[in-house]
Amino acid sequence: MTITVVDRHRECLDALSVVLDPELDEPITDLGFVRSLDVEGATVTVHLRLPTSFCSPNFAYLMASDSKDALTDLFWTERVVVELDDHHDSDLINAGLAADAGYRGTFRHEAEQDLDELRLTFRRKAHTAAMERALTTLLRADDTLRESEIGDVTLADLRDERTTTALLRRRVALGISTDPGAVVLVDDHGNPYPREEVPLRLRRARSTRISIDGNAHFCRGLLATRYPGSEQDQTFRPEGAEASDLRGDHPLLPLFVTRENS
Amino acid sequence: MYTKDGEKYFIVDAHIALWDARVENQRTIHGKQFIDCFYDYHRNLSPASELWSYEEYLYQGGERLMRDVFELGYADHAIFQPARLGEFYKTGFGQTQEALALTRANPDKLTYNHYFDPRDGERGLDRLRQDAEEMGLKGVKLYTADWHGDSRGYKLSDPWTYRYLEVAREVGIKNIHVHKGPTIRPLDRDAFDVADVDHVATDFTDLNFVVEHCGLPRLEDFCWIATQEPNVYAGLAVAIPFMHTRPRYFAQIIGELLYWLDENRIFFSSDYALWTPKWLVETFVDFQIPEDMSEYAPLTVDQKKKILGLNAAAVYDIPVPEELQVANPPAEAEREAVSVA
Numbered sequence: 001m002t003i004t005v006v007d008r009h010r011e012c013l014d015a016l017s018v019v020l021d022p023e024l025d026e027p028i029t030d031l032g033f034v035r036s037l038d039v040e041g042a043t044v045t046v047h048l049r050l051p052t053s054f055c056s057p058n059f060a061y062l063m064a065s066d067s068k069d070a071l072t073d074l075f076w077t078e079r080v081v082v083e084l085d086d087h088h089d090s091d092l093i094n095a096g097l098a099a100d101a102g103y104r105g106t107f108r109h110e111a112e113q114d115l116d117e118l119r120l121t122f123r124r125k126a127h128t129a130a131m132e133r134a135l136t137t138l139l140r141a142d143d144t145l146r147e148s149e150i151g152d153v154t155l156a157d158l159r160d161e162r163t164t165t166a167l168l169r170r171r172v173a174l175g176i177s178t179d180p181g182a183v184v185l186v187d188d189h190g191n192p193y194p195r196e197e198v199p200l201r202l203r204r205a206r207s208t209r210i211s212i213d214g215n216a217h218f219c220r221g222l223l224a225t226r227y228p229g230s231e232q233d234q235t236f237r238p239e240g241a242e243a244s245d246l247r248g249d250h251p252l253l254p255l256f257v258t259r260e261n262s
Numbered sequence: 263m264y265t266k267d268g269e270k271y272f273i274v275d276a277h278i279a280l281w282d283a284r285v286e287n288q289r290t291i292h293g294k295q296f297i298d299c300f301y302d303y304h305r306n307l308s309p310a311s312e313l314w315s316y317e318e319y320l321y322q323g324g325e326r327l328m329r330d331v332f333e334l335g336y337a338d339h340a341i342f343q344p345a346r347l348g349e350f351y352k353t354g355f356g357q358t359q360e361a362l363a364l365t366r367a368n369p370d371k372l373t374y375n376h377y378f379d380p381r382d383g384e385r386g387l388d389r390l391r392q393d394a395e396e397m398g399l400k401g402v403k404l405y406t407a408d409w410h411g412d413s414r415g416y417k418l419s420d421p422w423t424y425r426y427l428e429v430a431r432e433v434g435i436k437n438i439h440v441h442k443g444p445t446i447r448p449l450d451r452d453a454f455d456v457a458d459v460d461h462v463a464t465d466f467t468d469l470n471f472v473v474e475h476c477g478l479p480r481l482e483d484f485c486w487i488a489t490q491e492p493n494v495y496a497g498l499a500v501a502i503p504f505m506h507t508r509p510r511y512f513a514q515i516i517g518e519l520l521y522w523l524d525e526n527r528i529f530f531s532s533d534y535a536l537w538t539p540k541w542l543v544e545t546f547v548d549f550q551i552p553e554d555m556s557e558y559a560p561l562t563v564d565q566k567k568k569i570l571g572l573n574a575a576a577v578y579d580i581p582v583p584e585e586l587q588v589a590n591p592p593a594e595a596e597r598e599a600v601s602v603a
Contacts, residue, residue, distance in 0.1 A: 023479070052302060053295035088295055110414060140556075206557075207482035207518050214504070214511045215479035218306075221507065225306040242510050 008039045008076070015070040016046070019063055022122035023056075024216040025129070028063055032223055032233035035085060042078035044071050049085050049230070051222035057089045061106060062115055064097055124188045127170035129212045132205035133239065134163040135184060151198035156180035162238075213240025263586065264336035264570075266547045271567055272586040274574040275340040275539055277439070277474060277499040277531030280327055280361040282353065284320045292409075293350040300536055307503040312538050322535050324364040332371060335532065335539030338571065339580050341373045343403035343439050343474070343531075349410070362397060373578060375401040375439065378430075380422035381410045387429055394433035400578060401437030402430065403474075406458075418458040427466055437577060438462075439472045439497065442484065456483045463491035470577055472529060475500045476519060485522035495577070496523055498569070499531035505545045513551045517558030525565045526592040529574045546570065564588045 016037075017029045028034060028048065035049040048064055068082040083094050096106025104111045135153065137160045139145055145153075155178065158164040168178050176182075176190035183192045185201060193201045216237055224231040236245070264271045283297035301319050322330070331337050342365065344356025358376065365374040376399055378390045393399060407415045416423065418440065430438065442456045456477040463471050474497040477484025488494040496519050504512040519528050530546065532539035547566060551558045567588050575582050576593040 052299040053292075054299050088292055109412070136557075203518075203521065204482055204486065207485050207522070210511070210514045210518060211479045211481045214481075214508065214515070217508060217511065218479075218504075221306045222302055225302045240511060242508050244507050 005039055008044075009037060011074060012037055012039060012044055012046075012071060015074055016067055019066040019070055021219075022059055022062060022119060023125075023212070024219060025122065025126035025212060026216060026237070028067070030235035030237075031220065032227075032230045033063065034233070035227075042076055043081070044077055044079070045081045045083075046071065047083050047085050049223070049227055050087060051219045051226060053086060053088045055087065057087070057093065057107070058103075058111075058115070058118060060084055060087055060089065061093050061096070061103055062118065064093060065103070068097055123170070123173050125208055125212065127167075127174055127176070127188070128205045129209035130163070130167040130170045131184060131186070132202065132209040134158050134160065134167045135202060136206070136209075137163050147199045147202060148195075150202055151183065151185055151193060151195055153184045154180065155182050155184060158184065210240075216240065217242075217245065263338055264543050264547065266544075269547075269563055269567075270586050271336075271543075271547065272571040272575065272582050273335075273337045273339075273543060274530065274571040274578070274580060275331060275335065275337045275532050275534065276472070276529040276574040277343045277497055278327070278331055278340045278534040278539075279342065279344060279355075279536075280322070280324065280357050280364065281344075281355050281535065282321050282357050283351065283355065287351050287353055289348075289350055289352050293347075296347065296350055296355070303500070304536055307507055308537055309506050309541055312541050319535070324360060327364070327534070328368070328371075330538050330540075331532070331534055335534075336543050337371075337539060339371055339373065339575070339578075340534075341375055341401070341574070341578065343375050344377055345403065345405045345441070346377050346379065346408055347405070348408075373400060373580075375399065375403050375437070377403050377405065378426050379408060379410060380416055380420055380426045381413055383422070387425060390426060390429050391433055394430075394435055399433070399435050401439060402435055403439040403441065405441045407441070419461040423462070424465070427462060427469065431466065431469060436468075437470045437472060438466075439474055441474045442477045442480075456480055456487060459484075459494060460487045460491065463487070463494050467493055469493065470495060472497050472577075474531065476515070478515070481515065481518060485518055488527070489522045494523075495527045495529060495573075497529045497531045499533035500536070502530065502532070502542055502546065503537050505542070505549055509549070510552060510555070512549070513555055513558065516561065517551060517555065520558070520561075520565070525568050526573055526576075528569045530570045543570065564590070568592050 013029060016034060017027045019028045020026060021028060021031055021033070024031065033048050033050060035047040038045045046067055048067065050060060064082050064084050068080050071077055071080040082097055084090050087093065092106060103115045135150055138153065138158060139147070171178050174188065176186060185198060186192050217240060220234055220237070264273055283293065288294050297320060301316060304319065305313060331340050342361045344358065344361065347355035362374050365372040374397055376393050376397055378386060380386070382389065406417065427438070440459060442459070456473060459471055459473055470493050472495040473484055476496040476498065478501055488496065501512065501515050504515070532542050549561065551560055572582060572588060573592045576591070
C-alpha cells in the first residue's frame with residue numbers, strides 16, 4: 001500500500017514536470033513552485049507558490065490549470081485539486097479552477113486574448129533565446145568566426161551538445177526544420193534573415209536571452225526570499241548562472257512579520 | 263557629489279519615492295502584498311550591510327529621506343516619481359503633500375513629479391492643469407498597471423491618454439516617466455508591455471519618455487523601440503541593484519543599453535526606498551564589464567558620469583557646475599534614430 005502511494009506521488013511529480021512557467025521556459029518542479037503534493041487514494045491535492053503576490057495572473061492561471069490537466073490525465077486520478085497560494089488573485093483563480101471555468105470564465109472582462117496566443121509568444125521567445133545561446137557559444141569557441149557570417153551557420157555546424165539539444169527541442173515545438181543542413185539563425189517561422197540584417201537580429205536575440213536568463217534567476221531568488229528553504233526544491237539553472245548562485249549564501253533577514261491571510 | 267580616484271561625479275537620482283505603506287494606510291490586503299513584494303526585492307538584491315528591518319521599510323519620512331539620499335547617498339539632485347495605488351492605500355502609496363512640502367523646502371535639491379490617470383476622464387484633465395500650475399511640474403510618472411475600479415491597467419496608446427499627453431504638452435510637462443518593469447498584475451492585455459511607448463514616442467516627439475526599469479524582463483522590446491525613437495530614455499531603477507548579486511547580468515543589461523541606445527539616454531535611479539542609493543553609486547563607479555564578455559566595450563568614466571547624473575540634469579535643466587561636466591556633454595549630443603528593418 002505504502003509503495004503504491006509513493007509510486008503515485010512520483011507519478012504526479014513526473015506529470016507536473018511537463019508544466020512550464022511560460023516566461024522562464026522551465027518546469028515548475030525545477031523552479032520550486034510546487035509547495036505541496038498530497039495523494040489520498042484517487043484524490044490529488046497540489047499547492048503552488050510563486051515568487052511574489054503580483055506574479056502575472058495569466059501566467060499563474062496557466063501554470064495552475066496546466067497542472068490540473070496534467071494530473072487529471074493520469075489514468076487513476078478521480079479528483080484533482082490545484083490551489084495557488086498567496087497570490088493577489090488566489091481566490092479568483094482557485095474558484096475558477098475548482099469550477100473548471102477556463103481562462104475567460106475566470107477573468108471575464110479582463111481576458112481578451114486566448115491563452116494559446118500567450119503560449120505561442122513565449123514558445124517563440126524560448127526558441128530565440130536557445131538560438132542565441134547556441135550561436136554565442138559557437139562565436140566564443142571560434143575566434144575566426146565573425147558576427148556577419150553567423151547567418152550561414154547550419155545545425156550541423158553546432159558542436160556544443162547541450163545548447164544544440166535545447167535548440168532542437170524548441171525548433172520541434174514551433175514546427176521548424178531540424179535538418180542538419182538547416183540554417184540556425186531564423187525567424188519565428190523558420191525563415192533565414194537577409195544577410196545585411198544578420199548582426200542586428202543576433203543582437204536582438206541576445207537581448208531576449210538576457211531577459212529570460214535574468215528573470216529566471218530573479219524569480220528563483222525571490223522565491224527563496226519569500227519562502228525560506230524553497231531553494232532546496234530548485235534545480236540549478238546553468239544558463240546565465242553566476243558565482244553567487246553556486247554559493248547560495250546570500251544573507252537574508254528573517255521575516256518577522258506575520259503574513260495574515262496566507 | 264561623489265568623488266573617487268580624483269574623478270568628481272554629479273549625481274542625479276532620477277527616481278525616488280516618499281511612500282507610506284504602514285498598516286494604518288493599507289486599504290486592502292493588496293497594500294500589504296505590494297509592500298511585501300518590494301521588501302522581498304530589497305532583501306533579495308541588497309548587500310547585507312544595507313538591509314533594513316520590515317518596520318523601517320514601511321515608512322521613512324522626509325528627514326530620513328534627505329539623509330539617505332543626499333547626505334549618505336551623494337545625490338546633488340533627486341526626482342520624485344510617485345505611484346498612486348489608490349485602491350491599495352488609503353492616502354495612496356506615494357505621499358503627495360509630504361513630498362511636495364519637502365521639495366518646496368529644498369528646491370535646489372528636489373524635483374517633484376506627479377502622476378495622472380487617463381481613467382479619471384474630463385475631471386482629471388482639469389486636475390492635471392491645476393496640479394501642473396500648483397506643483398510646478400516638469401514631469402509625471404505613469405503607472406499603467408495601477409488599479410482603478412474594475413480596470414487593472416491602461417495603455418499609453420488609449421485615446422484618453424493622448425488627451426492627457428496633449429494637456430501635459432500644453433502646460434509644459436516635458437518628461438513622461440513610464441513604469442514598465444517586472445511582470446506584476448497584467449492580465450492578457452499586458453499593462454507592462456512596452457509596445458505602447460512606441461506609439462506615443464512617435465506622436466509626441468517633443469516629449470521625453472523615460473522607461474523605468476528599462477522594460478525588464480522585456481529588454482529586447484524596449485531596446486528595439488528605443489533604438490528607433492530618439493526621445494525614449496532608459497531608467498535604471500530595479501536594474502541597477504543587480505550589480506551586487508548578478509554582476510554579469512547587469513553587465514549585459516548596461517552593455518545592451520549602450521549598444522541599442524547610447525550613453526546619453528540612460529538615467530541612474532536608486533528607486534529609493536526600494537534600495538538605499540549610497541552603495542548603488544559606489545558600486546556603479548567601481549563597476550566594469552567582465553573581460554570575457556568581449557561583445558561589450560569597457561565602460562568609460564565619462565559614460566558613468568553621464569549615466570549617474572549629467573543625462574538627467576540635461577533633460578531636467580538642472581544646473582551642473584562647470585568642473586563636473588564632461589567634454590562631450592549630453593545636451594549637445596545629436597539625437598539620432600538608428601534605422602532598423
